[in-house]
Amino acid sequence: MIKTDVIIIGAGPVGLFAVHQLGIKGLKAAVIDNLDKAGGQCIELYPDKPIYDIPAVPECTGEELTNRLLEQIKPFKTNFYFNERVNEINQNKDNWLVQTSKNNKFEAPNIIIAGGVGSFEPRRITLKEAEKFEGKSLFYSVKSKEEFKGKNVSIFGGGDSALDWALELSKISKVTLIHRRNEFRGASHTLSEIKKLSKEGKLSIKTPCQLVSIEGNKDISEIKIKYDDDKTEKIKTDNILSFFGLIMKLGPIIEWGLGMDKKHISVNPNNFETNKKGIFAIGDICTYPGKLKLILSGFHEAALASVECFKRARPNEKYRFEFTTSSKTIKERLGKK
Amino acid sequence: MPKITYIDNEGTSRTVEVEKGLSVMEGAIQHNIPGIDADCGGSMACATCHVYVEEKWLDKIPQAEEAEVDMIDMSFEPKKNSRLSCQLIVSDEIDGLVVTTPEKQS
Numbered sequence: 001m002i003k004t005d006v007i008i009i010g011a012g013p014v015g016l017f018a019v020h021q022l023g024i025k026g027l028k029a030a031v032i033d034n035l036d037k038a039g040g041q042c043i044e045l046y047p048d049k050p051i052y053d054i055p056a057v058p059e060c061t062g063e064e065l066t067n068r069l070l071e072q073i074k075p076f077k078t079n080f081y082f083n084e085r086v087n088e089i090n091q092n093k094d095n096w097l098v099q100t101s102k103n104n105k106f107e108a109p110n111i112i113i114a115g116g117v118g119s120f121e122p123r124r125i126t127l128k129e130a131e132k133f134e135g136k137s138l139f140y141s142v143k144s145k146e147e148f149k150g151k152n153v154s155i156f157g158g159g160d161s162a163l164d165w166a167l168e169l170s171k172i173s174k175v176t177l178i179h180r181r182n183e184f185r186g187a188s189h190t191l192s193e194i195k196k197l198s199k200e201g202k203l204s205i206k207t208p209c210q211l212v213s214i215e216g217n218k219d220i221s222e223i224k225i226k227y228d229d230d231k232t233e234k235i236k237t238d239n240i241l242s243f244f245g246l247i248m249k250l251g252p253i254i255e256w257g258l259g260m261d262k263k264h265i266s267v268n269p270n271n272f273e274t275n276k277k278g279i280f281a282i283g284d285i286c287t288y289p290g291k292l293k294l295i296l297s298g299f300h301e302a303a304l305a306s307v308e309c310f311k312r313a314r315p316n317e318k319y320r321f322e323f324t325t326s327s328k329t330i331k332e333r334l335g336k337k
Numbered sequence: 338m339p340k341i342t343y344i345d346n347e348g349t350s351r352t353v354e355v356e357k358g359l360s361v362m363e364g365a366i367q368h369n370i371p372g373i374d375a376d377c378g379g380s381m382a383c384a385t386c387h388v389y390v391e392e393k394w395l396d397k398i399p400q401a402e403e404a405e406v407d408m409i410d411m412s413f414e415p416k417k418n419s420r421l422s423c424q425l426i427v428s429d430e431i432d433g434l435v436v437t438t439p440e441k442q443s
Binding site: 041045046117123126157158159179180181183185210228244245247248249263284293 | 374376377378380382383384385403406407410411413414415417443
């Protein structure tokens with residue numbers, strides 16, 4: 001059992017800033033995220049895209065913003081639990097118990113849900129027959145490329161993941177790269193290498209076409225694709241790799257008995273508490289009158305929620321509002337003299 | 338106010354008035370039109386407000402930017418008339434626009 005003051009679900013920008021706001025108040029947090037690293041949507045959806053509306057930061061990318069937030073919370077030596085999804089929340093008197101997909105157990109008086117729009121999952125192929133091959137001969141990520149040695153591999157997608165793996169696997173497999181339009185959106189140097197390989201006959205590119213069926217009993221034997229002009233083609237295939245990006249699924253959050261408004265958690269805008277005492281929701285996942293899904297709004301929500309968390313975690317202490325510029329205690333917590 | 342028609346994949350048609358300047362996605366959300374999720378809130382980051390635009394409107398609406406087309410790659414069953422409804426801004430020019438929502442968004 002890991003005991004802490006606040007369990008933060010979600011390591012996106014808002015979850016990270018919550019660590020800061022709690023930290024300067026002397027509260028410890030444990031952060032859990034389903035992804036393998038911090039950053040949330042900023043890292044998964046737009047690591048290279050510029051953001052222009054972070055106060056006092058005229059321009060930064062999703063990755064830069066994440067790195068700066070991580071730098072800012074360094075003094076608090078926070079424990080992160082990545083690749084774990086929170087499955088269950090239970091009450092134990094004044095405390096909350098959290099259990100993750102890795103069976104880690106946490107206990108704290110407060111939970112802050114900063115879960116964006118839920119956890120990220122690969123966007124799956126929608127054909128019915130895709131399911132029975134998933135994890136056996138159809139994959140949404142590559143764990144070990146050795147599995148594909150000497151195989152006929154059909155790769156779907158037009159972004160960096162599809163292009164990178166097409167290039168990499170073309171060295172050891174017979175690769176067909178299939179995309180719904182002629183333009184690819186991955187890095188241009190990777191694309192030119194792939195086009196070169198295609199000219200040399202070392203890799204095959206099929207565009208503009210989409211998958212219509214997968215044939216095979218236990219293993220995949222061939223696939224059928226359809227071009228924009230309705231012409232179809234069969235391709236001998238042992239493995240399918242599909243890279244259609246990630247989707248966000250709310251997941252188990254809906255089962256926690258929280259007041260919901262569609263896919264969002266309703267909160268009290270004074271302290272961002274949900275209908276359950278000690279459970280807060282901040283950032284994109286929360287809703288209240290006038291809610292804006294902006295990173296800066298999430299930062300404000302983190303600050304206010306942290307005050308209520310303090311009151312619950314330190315019931316015998318009086319909360320004192322302080323500025324970081326002038327508070328000796330805060331400076332000590334930040335490791336500044 | 339311009340009228341926008343949303344048809345779901347079972348053929349049920351809903352026509353609503355949407356304020357000029359709002360997006361076709363926002364119009365759907367305001368009127369509780371099913372079939373448009375808009376998880377990212379209109380920042381072109383999720384492809385869950387994907388719609389099929391009725392053919393005759395295709396040359397009347399501004400063409401998709403590259404970033405939108407990139408995002409449509411990720412959508413459920415993209416077609417030639419696929420657009421993200423968060424990028425279609427309602428104006429008098431598109432009064433009467435008809436869009437169909439896909440079977441699902443993700």
